[in-house]
Amino acid sequence: MIGHEPSLPDDWELVVGLEVHVELATKTKLFCGCANQFSSEPNTNVCPTCLGLPGSLPVLNGQAVAFAMTLGRALGCEVRPSVMARKNYFYPDMAKDFQTTQYDQPTNVDGELRLADGSVVGIERAHIEEDAGKTSHVGGGGRIGDANYSLVDYNRAGVPLVEIVSRPEIRSVEQARAYVSELRNILLAIGVSDARMEEGSLRVDANVSVRPTGSQELRTRCEIKNINSIRSMGRAIEYEAKRHVDLYASGESPHQETRHWDEDGGRTTPGRSKEDAEDYRYFQEPDLVPLVPTAEEVAAIDEQLPMLPAQRRHRLTQLAPNSADAATIVVERGQDDLVVAAVAAGADAERLLTRVQNDLAVDDWTKVDAEGLAALIGMETAGELTATQTKQVLAELVNHGGDPRTIAEALGFEAMSDDALAGLVDGLIADHPDEWNRFVAGDEGERRKMQGFFTGQIMKATQGQADGRAVADLLNGRAG
Amino acid sequence: MTALELAAEVRSGQRRAVDVLEEYLTRIDTHEASIHAFNEVTTDLARQQAQAVDDDVQAGRDPGPLAGVPVAFKDNMCTRGIPTTCSSRILENWRPPYDATVVQKVRAAGAITIGKTNLDEFAMGSSTENSAFGPTRNPLDLSRVPGGSSGGSAAAVAAGFAALALGSDTGGSIRQPAAFCGLVGMKPTYGAVSRYGLVAFGSSLDQIGPFAANVADAAALYEVIGGHDPLDSTSIPDLAPTVLDSIDRGVEGLRIGIVRELSGGAGSVEGIRSDVVDRVQAAAVALEAAGATVEEVSVPSTTLGLSAYYLVAPAEASSNLSRYDGVRYGLRVDAATTGEMNAATRTEGFGTEVKRRIMLGTYALSAGYYDAFYGKSLKVRTLMLQEFAAVYQRFDLLLTPTAPTTAFPLGERTADPMTMYVNDVCTIPSNLIGHPAISVPFGVGHDGLPVGVQVLGPALSEALIFRAAATLEAAAEMDR
Structure with a gap:
């Protein structure tokens, strides 16, 4: 995990917020009884609801809600009354052509993630939503624009997700890595997800911007998608930050847009820009009722948190x-x-x-x-x-x-007594007067060199069973 | 003979279900061509079901409360293996892999599925002229519309093609055609009847309800379809839809209000015809004669209902109808890219009114317009709920016309959507606030066509509105 992209010049500061999608390890999907198992034969774990057939209706999976609230509490969030909402956009793997998610009233808000280095990253929200199906573009160029045809597998459609949105409080690539790593540890600790980034059960998008060091402003950000590993995330963030700095240096500014990380090319490429971004026309999902967790329910979750x-x-x-x-x-x-x-x-x-x-x-x-x-x-x-x-x-x-x-x-390890070791050391000093003089009278470097010599000799004599520190103590003691 | 009498004869073995069915099929053979009530007559299925009912009776098993009763289903309710088209090109020949909950319940009650009835495309309309498969005509006067959007179901019962029918009511789509065809039509409390398998139009407004030639039959069908369904999250828990056993209790001592804003007089919305107002007044007199107290009451927000409805319903529809994209089922019009295929499919598959409402709804939900349109319509709903709650402190039930006019001639209003929308002014409030309402025939207008009066009640007051409807029905018969 050695970053080989050049890091930012000192007068620029990195500003990163992460959006992490986590698949919940429920038995069934978010809105129907289909198995939450998308490695099966394509389109076998499907039903009228997750295929979005006319007339079908969603029924919210209580286990998914419990997992989401558990995660919220593990992140120190406030668990609040919430509603599901529809995010409307056309895409073949969205069976209903809207995603059922949470918008202005998410389940978990205002938490924080305390990293191993003692730093704290704020969590804005952790909301419940459904996953989409998986599209494979076949033939031609293999992308949606130039494939011969496309296949959609809806086994993943309706799989429960929690999206954890951090505040833009991450200041370095190392901190971003630590954030994802810590989040993963928490997910595993509470058992709500297997959190495998390489298998897509934990997915990271990074919102990246830069600002002059010391400034408090938030400049135009770009959202980097298609990040497949923690290592890629680091590379993508560094690349993108450098791109912003270069743009500012040449008198230009980045545009707010979604960009894709190109792993092979080691760069980000433009996706949708804000100007042609879709209007998702969010509104409250009329087919589901609001979630109103009681204080007792939240207390019970807290009690069971590992x-x-x-x-x-x-x-x-x-x-x-x-x-x-x-x-x-x-x-x-x-x-x-x-x-x-x-x-x-x-x-x-x-x-x-x-x-x-x-x-x-x-x-x-x-x-x-x-x-x-x-x-x-x-x-x-x-x-x-x-x-x-x-x-x-x-x-x-x-x-x-x-x-x-x-x-x-x-193993024949007999305790070597202090006396025995002292005897060996004294014998060695007697045998090597020149080296001993150089140890006693030499400068710092010489002294260290000779300590290495004596220790090596002792180790040779004891077949490595002497304690190096004890040897050093004896040498120093003899030297006065 | 009523549906309940017919069921009693089949259950007791006096008549065979297969014989009853053939009578209905003969009438369909003779008259369907001039009426076009059905998109599909399910002759083979109906004959199998009738035989099974007779076998049950023969074997001493009770086939259920609707034994041998032919029931028609609006063609927006999913029927396994039977085309469910919503009278739209985009779903032409689509055969659902599952039954709607109401379809299952009606079959489990021993009823016979006689066919799928015509409707305004996706239930958007008030005349059944917006069907991709041609309009339905009013059996009472073939030059006139049967109302809509459940016009096919109303016409089927009025023409004797089915003893009972189910419709869906988003803004009056059961009650107004019932009024136009001289039938009883009822919209239950939101959540009293499962929407699972009903192809969604306006999800927060849609309810399925019964059509019948008399009040008791409508009540019997409501009892069969009502009750909790775990597959519909908005379904009311622990609901016992019991209405028949109290239906003859009358209205003695009940306080009934005539809604001033829908009464045609001073302070009323415009366009309510005087002969319709006269019938409402006559109904009030009849209720008073039966021991109720009747007085005028003002519910000012009812005048806002139409505007709010034509934002809420299209907004939800714009999202609900996104899934008809040519990817998974129904019509697909091929094109170079997925996006172009989506557009070509929807351009060709949807009719003018559906496109109009998708555009209205898309606009109402758009960024920058949400607050002014959709958001404001939600406030109107809240205001209406408050006003109605206050009114129901002083009144048990309310009385209004069902529709401003009697059945109008085909083609009269197709040119101007606004004149068509105004049709729904009396029925819309119940949908916006989720309360039950029933339309009962109460004499005729100056044109000799039936007039329906509407009884409104608070949430879950089904038993009470059926009682009032039965009282009005008895009074109307006395009149005759």
């Missing part, structure tokens, strides 16, 4: 205030419960977090239990095992489980 990523990170940093970055990674991997339990079993929190972050980056850690982990960290802390030995025992725990002390013994 611990969210931010709370999980906070729980770790309470235990290990100096390991914030490790905490973020450990929570993302879902290892924080294990860490908390191991701390409760007596492990040193900071050392433990470092160890888990660095040496438990594996897919399956189910054989590692909290007691074993705590015992292992205890042995390392007590100097019974060196760092290298600890890693080896941990690897063994991951693969086979068991008692760390037994494993250490089986």
Whole structure:
């Protein structure tokens, strides 16, 4: 995820708002009883309602509403009385030629997303809407304008979505990535979506503009669509921001328009401009009744909310205030419960977090239990095992489980006493007087170089089982 | 013989349903060519159903309250495997894969589906002259219209082609043709009858209701079709549509108001013919004679109804009719691009009145015009609801003409849409506020054609309006 687009000049600031569409993992579609499963044979999960046949009517899926409100509460939104609305436009994959969505009275408003780096991005709204079908353009140029013919699969038509609209408060590509990543973590934590960007169950559009650094204005934005991965999002935002800066630099201005990210070309290309943008003629959906959640319903949702990523990170940093970055990674991997339990079993929190972050980056850690982990960290802390030995025992725990002390013994790791190590160090100093002089009398660089020499020799002698830090302490102690 | 008497004879085995059916089919054979009530006579299906009813009776099973009664359905109600055209080229030959809820309920009651009746295209009109398949004529005077938009259903019952019929009423489309054809026609409370399978025109206004030659038959059909339907979100929960058992209780002690603004006198909207006003006055006298108190009452917002209606209904229609785009079903006129195909299909598939209303509605919902048009019409609806609520503090029911005139000659009003729209001035308020209303024949005008009087009541007052209608029916018979 290394950005290779040039970043913005210092006198320009990036202003980004993200619109994220999330498919809800309900059993059935938003307005009918068809299976919410669009990987089936085309046009098999369809009925009069999701095909928009004359005379059909929608019935709102209660599970979808519950999921949407749960997401709203997880984002700290106010859950309000809301109505569905019709967004009217012609498109072959919109079976009714209008999308049933929410407009001026969405279910969730005014939330926020607290990112791992401590920054906060405001959430304007998170509203319920239906997905469209999927069109394939066949033959010719393969696009709607030049294909020989097009096929529409309505299995996805009517699949429930929540669209989460952030405020334009994102200031960097890194923050945009962190936002999507955090949102994804929340979705997975509350279990309302599988949130797979590559499969389209989480889709991101980015509203991008720039402004002179320090200014509070909001300049003309462009909405970038067709972003297929977090990496693409970063590239698209950087490209688009640079395009705006270049336009301003040459005395021009961007037009408000929808643009498409061209992954292969690494650029955005113009879509609809605001001038020929459609008038969606929104009005309240007369076939559905307003949603009026009671205070009790909202309270029940709050009660059932699981611990969210931010709370999980906070729980770790309470235990290990100096390991914030490790905490973020450990929570993302879902290892924080294990860490908390191991701390409760007596492990040193900071050392433990470092160890888990660095040496438990594996897919399956189910054989590692909290007691074993705590015992292992205890042995390392007590100097019974060196760092290298600890890693080896941990690897063994991951693969086979068991008692760390037994494993250490089986591997022949005998605790090297401080005296033994001191003896080795003294012998080495005696054997290498020149190097020792250079260590004692040399400048900073020389001293570091010689410390490397002595440590290397010790490691060679102990087959890597000595603790590097203890060696350094001894050398410094001898040097006075 | 009434439909209920006919059902009683079939249920008791006195008459066979197949014999009853052949009588109706013979009348259709003889007279349909001059009337054109039907888009399709479902002879084969009807014969199968009649045989099944007779088999049930033979086997000692009760076929239901409408056993062997031939019922006609307006051709905007979905019938599985049977063309459902809305009298539009765009749906010519479209066969729905499902039955409307009312169609299922009527069949489950033992009734016979005799055919699908003509209508103004997509129910937009007041004369059934806007049908793509030619107009329906009034069986009482073939030079005149049967009213609309459910003119085919009214004509079918008036001509003896069906014992009962269902229509849909968005602005008076059941009540006005009932008045023009000398029948009882009733629009239930919004949500009392399922709209599932009714091809939408104005979704917040549409209701399905019965046509019958007498009040008790209409009540019986309402009882069959009424009640909650989980497939229609606007359907009223836990509704028991019980009206027959109280239908003979009369109007003793009821307070009935004559709406000044629709009474033809001072302060009334213009165009209500004096002979029609005379019949309303006579109906008032009859109700007083039966023990009700009758006095004039002012409901000023009723004069705004027409304007509000001709914004709300077209606005909803413009969205509801978007789906006829040539992509999935119905007519397709091929063209170079999808957009051009959409346009060519709709240009050729829709008639003039439908296009007019789509354009009206599109305009009313457009950005910059919404507040002045659609938004304002919503305010009128709220105002009307408030005024009617206040009036119903002092009155149990209201009395008005059903239509300003009797049935008018074919072609008289087709040139000027406004003169056609004014037809609906008395019926529209009930749709805008979702209240029930019934039209009962009450004598004839100076031209010898039937006049309908309309009884309005608050939401869910069906039992009461049927009682008043039965009282008026009895009085009209005494008159004769």
